[in-house]
């Protein structure tokens with residue numbers, strides 16, 4: 214959108230961050246007739262303009278040039294920065310939360326509506342606007358077959374994955390691994406091709422390439438000031454402000470703006486995911502077709518606090534994960550097409566913290582405690598069994614775990630001392646500011662989060678709408 218066509222004030226609601234949450238809030242409130250403005254630090258890309266090279270995707274679609282690190286430099290953090298946020302770069306796997314996740318949220322937050330029954334209608338509404346499919350069996354690749362066989366061999370339970378996609382045209386040879394840099398056939402149900410498209414057609418204003426740097430509330434209006442990518446300053450105001458800049462973005466904005474609630478930035482979780490590769494005699498071609506097909510669905514794994522998925526990544530990411538340097542590294546890369554890959558994602562229990570340094574930069578403090586390491590090791594053990602039982606010649610654990618489900622930092626709860634946001638998604642510190650995204654998670658659910666983020670964003674929109 215052209216910024217000179219956008220008013221700076223007079224909005225009912227200004228939303229910061231256009232990912233899974235911000236886009237759903239914008240869509241719902243725009244549909245309800247509210248005058249909304251959606252601000253996004255990243256750029257607008259579409260099917261024809263997504264970067265063609267993996268390195269360009271990393272630098273143009275993510276904060277920090279592709280990857281950020283925790284202070285101990287032992288967890289890589291992937292934080293999307295693009296119009297549509299995570300929905301552009303994610304794998305779009307959709308899972309409803311189970312009782313275990315919701316019960317632990319109720320325990321932690323004191324909020325009663327965290328249960329499958331009360332949230333069913335919000336999940337249903339997401340499904341009405343986001344097409345989803347179980348990955349068709351005939352298009353699962355050899356990596357998925359190894360995963361399924363390994364589960365059978367070891368008596369583990371797995372289930373097919375459901376993905377937000379419309380028609381991936383596998384029969385034409387499409388490889389979905391490419392769409393981790395943006396789907397070039399608009400099959401993946403990212404925000405710009407679904408709810409944002411509807412909302413823009415209905416008058417929603419969007420400003421991309423604008424980073425919100427400060428938030429203040431003056432005379433009953435919220436003022437968001439910041440900087441455009443070209444260096445110009447900008448300021449936008451609205452009666453209500455919605456923060457949907459994700460865990461790190463929200464905490465950074467609030468702390469740099471002088472908000473004081475002691476829990477801002479606390480209770481930060483990431484589901485650290487550790488990819489483990491295995492070398493097979495024959496070609497596996499893990500990058501081909503629907504590169505993910507299965508997830509673990511094993512009650513023992515769930516109770517033990519981890520899940521497994523068959524997964525893969527483009528070559529630069531795989532190169533980063535493989536150990537060694539020079540010739541040793543090159544030797545394994547030569548056999549990239551013979552590598553299978555399974556990842557363990559830990560339901561992490563050790564809350565991290567987002568803070569800011571003197572320059573206002575986000576500092577990510579996150580480590581794994583003993584319990585997290587036990588969970589991780591159990592997952593690694595299960596992966597070893599899967600690979601060993603399916604004929605792997607060599608098992609190669611990835612060099613670093615990656616956090617790509619960024620959650621918490623503005624946690625929701627009934628107690629204003631321990632939570633930043635109340636059950637109506639309003640900040641205790643200022644009731645004209647709402648938080649609607651993954652930063653409100655009170656702990657790590659151990660389940661893919663985006664479906665629940667979208668569902669809760671619809672629920673939050675109902676609370677916001679009541680104020681008008």
Ligand SMILES: Cc1cc2nc3c(=O)[nH]c(=O)nc-3n(C[C@H](O)[C@H](O)[C@H](O)COP(=O)(O)OP(=O)(O)OC[C@H]3O[C@@H](n4cnc5c(N)ncnc54)[C@H](O)[C@@H]3O)c2cc1C
Nearest residue numbers: 230232233234254298299303304305306425462650651663
């Ligand atoms: C590679 C990858 C694969 C994933 N796969 C899955 C999956 O299969 N299933 C699943 O459920 N989840 C998956 N996820 C996670 C999922 O994408 C996120 O949980 C989800 O996108 C979070 O939604 P959100 O709205 O909270 O934040 P985001 O989608 O991250 O959106 C936040 C937006 O706010 C913007 N922003 C931040 N700060 C500012 C600021 N100061 N001013 C303006 N804008 C700002 C950011 O640029 C970003 O675009 C994956 C993530 C990654 C990175």
